[in-house]
Amino acid sequence: MFKPLLGFGVFVLLISCDANNENVEIEAQNKSNSPIKITTEYNTQREAYFGDLHVHSMYSYDAFIFGGIASPDDAYKFAKGGTIRHPAGFDMELDIPMDFYGVSDHAYYLGIVREMALGSSILSQHPVAEGIDSLDEDVNVRRSIFRRFADFASAGNGSEIMDETVVKNAWDDIVTSANRHYEPGKFTTFIAYEYTGTGPEEEVLHRNVIFRDSVAPEVPFSRIDSDDPQDLWSWMDSNRAAGIESLAIPHNSNVSDGLMFSLSDYRGRPLDSAYANQRIRNEPLVEITQVKGTSETHPALSPNDELAGFELVPFKIGGSVPIQTQGSYVRKALLDGIKFQAEQGFNPFKFGVIGSSDNHNATHVGGEDNFYGVSGLLDSDGQKRGSLPLGTSQEEEDIYFDRYARFGASGLAGVWAEQNTRESIYDALKRKETFGTSGPRIKIRFFAGDNLPEIDDRDLVEKSYANGVSMGGNFISRSNQAATFIAWAAKDPNSAPLQRLQIIKGWTKGGEIYEKVFDIACANEMQIDSISHRCEDNGASVNEEDCSISTDLGAAELKSRWVDPDYDSAQHAFYYVRVIENPSCRWSTWDAIRAGVQPRADLPTTIQERGWSSPIWFIPAQ
């Protein structure tokens, strides 16, 4: 999308963003030796590209039951700027096309339920298929059929209906669609799928598997093969040995009830270096935010982080049973990871972050002001998704359907890559030079080093790459060095201005873990309090009558060259950037305003959209 003149020459210059890599034994060593393709937009200082790697088409059993009729082909057409139709009859279109996209259908029951509904195969006669060919507008029936299929797999019976030919045909279509829509330099597609591994009590251990190239395994590895993620990684390892490179991105750790980042493995054994190596080799990233909640952290885990309660879904899916916070959130996992590193010499939770949507309409999310739900006919209007009242009770209180009300219009992936090609973007994912946002196209740069340029240097990015490590990298800290950071964010031109730029630090000392939030740049020249490390409030507000926002407050860009006041080169630590927009209306408020009713009192009326960078890890020199 961005094509600086700089990139015209045909030159191959690989920038090492991680000069200190040699000391870090657990880094994945999967560097590809294939030559880098040069497009006219090639930028050695890398460009921000935006995409969604978590989208479901009609081949996903749940998407189909929800009414989904869009194929992978339709999904890619949509991502490139085309229009597709929602099952409820309205059109869906993006204002700005995606730079990259991956359709990631559930591997278990891949294409099966659709085949059952088509009615011409023996599969339709299986008891689990009852009613699948006569779905109607009754969403409760759809919900109970969905439940039946999920339970069927949980009971260990899923293999009965995994007709190989059906799965293979669907998978072939997914692979072919991804390859056909790939336009190097303009639009990148990834062959992908969702591994929907699940714990004994329905805990979410889901991962999206993303393939680097145009070739994929015969059929995807699914939860029918195994619910143990280690078996998935072993499958990925063996593919890699055969030349098929892939990575897995866990999501919805927030509803894993502590299992996603558990301190023991799936079978309850303590973690060891073999486990950590295999996990990090295959899982360089996690999805920090998506529609079914944001997984950064929880107020119970981060009581001193006033912004920790953002778009949380802290209950088991479809219920009100609270989730165990330990093991369910990204920041705590990063902390547990460096504690493992400090005490046992391995880090199983050394991951960067992206956002993605998990949209089951084959589309991306529409944004707060244009949110049309993500579950087909189940949440296609305000009443169904809980923003508008169904009616009033005898006590004259509004009654709402609650299941989807806390879903967020969230999840966008950002990468820093030389050009918009599979190789370049995949390699950015692999080296964790990534960031996630709650929807807006906010850009975040982040570097650490001991010789970084001044913040207003004209060649800030070039010098920062040359003299530091970027997000996702390691800084080997030595006692004779001072560490500085460059953090820089730019707003989405179509979204609210930025309010504050923050660095989140996590560290371990004496067997304990600690975290701290530092505001490091404030909009409107607000001051940072030297004790609390917080910006003064810039006073930005939202008119909740029409959702208009303050036009004169906030910043287009925020940046800072920052020195950690508590820096200790002997500590294992990580740092990541969080950037916060001025407040704006939440989707549920937009729904209410359009319908001319009051927004729900028990939902936040406004939110502060945000972005998160991948961390930089500080590892003490031996």
Place this chain on the structure above:
Amino acid sequence: MAFKHPLFLFSILGLALFFFESLNKYDRQEITVTLSQQERLATLWETQTGYVATPEQLNSLVTNWIEEEILYQEALKLGLDDQDSIVRRRLIQKLSFIAESGPSEPADRSILQNFHQENLDRYTLPERYTFRQLYFETEAEADNALLSLKNGKDFKTLAKPSMLNSEYAYNSELEINAIFGIGFFSRLDTTRLNLWQGPLASGLGFHLIDLIALHEEEITPFENIQGQISMDYQRDREENARNNFIKELTDKYTITIELK
């Protein structure tokens, strides 16, 4: 697909009626799309889309069903079955695959070049622009800079560091709007080349823009996208092969669609 067009369907019906008596009945198989079958197709559509099928949609559903029935009958003739009706779909897929795979040799260069020529609209880049850009937070700053530029100051000394680039090449309207915000392109005067224009407001602040070059619509050379053309050709060929195959087979059938 021409075959799905109702006109095509009706012309087949017409032909079928015309030749009905003159042909030997035993050379032709009959396919009857019963009312209950039509109803089933309609219900399935409604179930999946939430909408009642329009007559056109119903037509195309019936047409699809006939296609499949024909493939099924042919598959049976080829002995791919063991008279087990539940493998119908499997057989259809098998025969469709044979049809789509067609001649096995890969398309040579001249065929692909022809395909490129015949589908140029698919391979044409839109109008694009190469320009320099200066970013300012306030309109006053931008005004001052514009004045300095008019007084001959080098634009590089005026550029304030930002996450935007100072030079962009070959960006389309869509790409320009992606960088600066929706609607920004319409503020650009694309008839003015080599002249600083602005300040232009964006979702980020204010900009001075110097359009250096306008690049007309351009056909992407065959050499640059041979791989993509090859995939498109393959997809088109498969579709055509399937359509032709079904067309050929359809001629062997008398089709009756029961009327209400």
